[in-house]
Amino acid sequence: MNSLLARLGRGLLGGYSLAFFIFLYLPIALIVVYSFNSNPINMMIWNGASLDWYRSLFGLSNSLGSSKMYVESSDQLLAALRTSLTIALSTTAISTVAGTFMALALARYRFRLQGFYRVLMFMPMLMPDIVLGIALLIFFVGIGMPLGKASIIIGHCTFLISYVFLVVSARLAGMDTRLEEASADLGASPMHTFRRITLPLILPGVIGGALLAFIISMDDLVITYFISGVDSTTLPVYIYGMIRRGIKPEINAIATLLLIASFIIAAVGLYLRSRQPATTKEDTHG
Amino acid sequence: MSVYTRIAPVVEIRGAVKHYRAPEGHLVPALDGIDLSVGANEFVTLLGPSGCGKTTLLRVISGFEQLDDGELLIQQTQMNSVPAHQRPVHTVFQSYALFPHMSVGDNVGYALEVRGVGKAERRTRIAEALELVGLGGLERRKPGQLSGGQQQRVALARALVDRPALLLLDEPLSALDRQLRQSMQRELKKLQHELGIAFVFVTHDQEEALTMSDRIVVLNGGHIQQIGTPTEIYDRPANAFVAGFIGESNLFEVSVSAGNADTADLLSERGDLLQVPRRDLQVGQKLQAMLRPEQFQLDRPQAQGAALEGKVEQTLFIGKDFEVSLRTVHGSQVKAVIRDTGRHDLHRLQPGSSLQLWYALDAVHLIPEVKP
DSSP, X not given: OHHHHHHHHHHHHHHHHHHHHHHHHHHHHHHHHHTTXXXXXXXXXXXXXXXXHHHHHTTOOOTTOOOHHHHHHHHHHHXXXXXXXXXXXXXXXXXXXXXXXXXXXXXXXXXXXXXXXXXXXXXXXXXXXXXXXXXXXXXXXXXXXXXXXXXXXXXXXXXXXXXXXXXXXXXXXXSOHXXXXXXXXXXXXXXXXXXXXXXXXXXXXXXXXXXHHHHHXXXXXXXXXXXXXXXXXXXXXXXXXXXXXXXXXXHHHHHHHHHHHHHHHHHHHHHHHHHSXXXXXXXXXX | OOOOOOOSEEEEEEEEEEEEEOTTSXXXXXXXXXXXXXXXXOEEEEEOSTTSSHHHXXXXXXXXXXXXXXXXXXXXXXXXXOOGGXXXXXEEOTTOOOOTTSOHHHHHTHHHHHTTOOHXXXXXXXXXXXXXXXXXXXXXXXXXXXXXXXXXXXXXXXXXXXXXXXXXXXXXXXXXXXXXXXXXXXXXXXXHHHHTOEEEEEESOHHXXXXXXXXXXXXXXXXXXXXXXXXXXXXXXXXXXXXXXXXXXXXXXXXXEEEOSSEEEEEETTSXXXXXXXXXXXXXXXXXXXXXXXXXXXXXXXXXXXXXXXXXXXXXXXXXXXXXXXXXXXXOEEEEEEEOTTOXXXXXXXXXXXXXXXXXXXXXXXXXXXXX
């Protein structure tokens, strides 16, 4: 009787888990599948496989004929991708350096109002995007700064520094401070200790924070929407615009490509993490 | 035990004071007026219970803590505010603190790398240092691939590779199992003797301190309780704390009740009577009298002796010896360690039987009463 109940319970749990994952991944799977659908009229009706939407994305000839509209849209799309990459790479560089040093300062030095500063570092992450977007817009307009790539980079940095700070802080918390003391004890200057001991040990955290910053910057719509100018349309803003003009099958192809790019970045991040000792403390006690 | 000849001190500490701020806000003294000097080839152990200030004192010498007051000299140079990386001192940490991302060879050679020693010379000196601790040929391993004992040796090699003037050891053996710890104790002692480098060793393990040290500094509550050789500390503890902390002891609160020609009678608070050589004791004087458990025997000693009488409460075979708990007729508890190799006296040690525990009069150590 008991075992029957247990089996029933396990079966229910299994079924529930399956339903959960279907709910989670089915829409994404559909996008990938329909990105290969050759039906140009209704993208929900399967009409045979084709790479037309990918071709059209890159401005290549396709069965739709080379209508003017498609060429235009692919040029705009590539421009938006370039803008997004420029912004994401700049933002990643700035926020990684700044976030890492803030994490180091808060973890390694004792000063007044330390807890307060820590909270300040978390705040931008918790702030609603829409509030941050409006605040940044008002600020940029107020100081007379033209909206464009620069304003987006600054805007992204304001909250991405927090993400990097969080990831690097977690890594620092798992690091034995005795290692830095040992380095100083053996005669290494603070600079040498940072270069040879601290940085290599927190590097997986720094890289993880950088990848996170890159993905979020590439992906951000709400804040960017407020502070992007006419010549600085990013990929998410462009896609959002496309949808407003009616959902076109190319969107499926763009989404699939973005998905693949995200997977690659996540895989690199996981690989780098697995190569380093998980926590340095365990290693020293052995 | 080695005979130690003192030469110029490598470390001198004068009037060292260090306070910590407790979570409640008030200041707690960690070091409260410490004076200490360590000879250039001396093995000094800082011994005390946790929180006694021994680790703080070590961290003051290594440069990770600053003194609030007092003076620290290393090799006759004032070092109070010299940063840790500029002091001619290396530390073996309790957790070893090996760099997990570097090979054993790079760990050991770190102090040389920092000083800009060339690669070729570095390699030979790394090999020498690893040879010294019995780990030759393990250069390419990562610290995580070594056992606890091996990591301990790597930490030691790393700290000795450039022959510092002084080596600080912060309870380095506490993570090892008993057997390994004992063999490491002997090895460390031998190494220190061969290298002629001063060692300052921190431990809370009194056996370890007695085994290894030229001198022991007993600390409690931020004060030095006693400084002396292991035998001095063991045989003539300066106060009740030292007597209780080092080895086992029977302590009696006594006052001198009568003085004879060459002996004096001491009456304990419970009424036990002890006899000691007369010395310069005054009748009425209050003292503490100490007898180590192993100073008792079952029969009258050759030398002038006296006995405590009572009933056996418990007898334990502790390996090699018997530990006897005796309740005296006046109600005091006395612990004795009796050697009975031939097992002839077992019947006398049965719980419940009456027993006389004899001691030589001059075995009693007297501690003058110091009221704080």
